[in-house]
Amino acid sequence: MPSITRRRTVNVGRPTSAEADILAATQRLLINGANFTELGVQQISAEAGVARSTFYNHFRDKIDLLMRLATELMSSSFDVTSAWEPSQGVDRLAEVFVQVVRVYREHAAVRRALAEVAAYDATVRDFWGKELDHFTAWTLRVLRAEQEAGRTPAGVDPVSATRLIVMGGERALVDHVTAGDPGHDAAFARELALTWWHGVYRRPADQRS
Template sequence: MPSITRRRTANVGRPTSAETDILAATQRLLVNGANFTELGVQQVCTEAGVARSTFYSHFRDKIDLLVRLATELMTSSFDVTSAWKPSEGVERLADAFLQVVKVYREHAAVRRALTEVATYDATVRDFWSQELNQFTDWTIAVLRAEQDAGRTPADLDPVSATRLVVMGGERALVDHVTAGDPHADGAFARELALTWWYGVYRRPAHHGERSPS
């Protein structure tokens, strides 16, 4: 997937110590309630213990910084979800979604900043759209493979079904980690998995999977 940041960051590959410090400092400030729009580069540098010149040697601007932070969120979420295979069943899917909930909780402040900045910055909007499209494309491909194997009905529209569960599921995730009880994470992940398994993959309950209790 091509980069849509305003320029590629100065160092590609494993982050340097300074990059790591800047990313961690920004996340700390956001977790502590900072508004990303009002957050200054100097404030980030002070928190990270680096010079402004160091910041600009690694990031073009604050938007580049936010995209880097958000990439960690989406990469972790996609890696967890795409590791699941339909042959593993609904319970394993629930486990995968629980891991995704944990990732979203860890990066809740970054996700909040994305919502904030996307209202006025096209780069962030395009970045987020492309990240969700990656997950959408993967889900469509899996659904079509399941149809070809005869495990998902041929009359399912993979594109429409995927849009419903990816877009709706991501919004539900954000709402849950924002307002939901962390003790309900397991129940939320299970309900999300059941929605995918019986609603999208169209698995009947008698195919060896444990029926919802």
């Protein structure tokens, strides 16, 4: 198997038919319980119905493939989340989180594979950290704008608050889709929205300092 320690550039453009088949096949194998580390390129290629050489025409190695799958997860999540603005209120934020939970459920096997590989591969850890940086930068920008407008208390530390709600929220999402009841997705999404809204964006006056 090619080295998994070299930094890769993830292709985020529209996939070709073969690329799409390989991505879909890998996700199917993961959903069916395959361990990503033990999953071979030949097995992936056979599941996708393509030659092994075709795999390497589109992906440098399995890590390149995993990061491409992870990019789809994070791009979908970010597109949904970044469409929300504080002026839309907490109820709309709860609806947004319902959509995010749905994305995480769809890609739960990929997220599990990321955690598996990140435990021993620094390239994947670095890649995943940079993917989360998009959420961090967006949240920090929105939170600071709300502070400047006087809607979020000046006593909120935007950097610390952003880390708490982004990193904590992502881990809570993973835990929920891994162990939570799908029938509770709406309740979970609302609690997450209320935590963001009342804990940070609209913190009560007596909690400003």
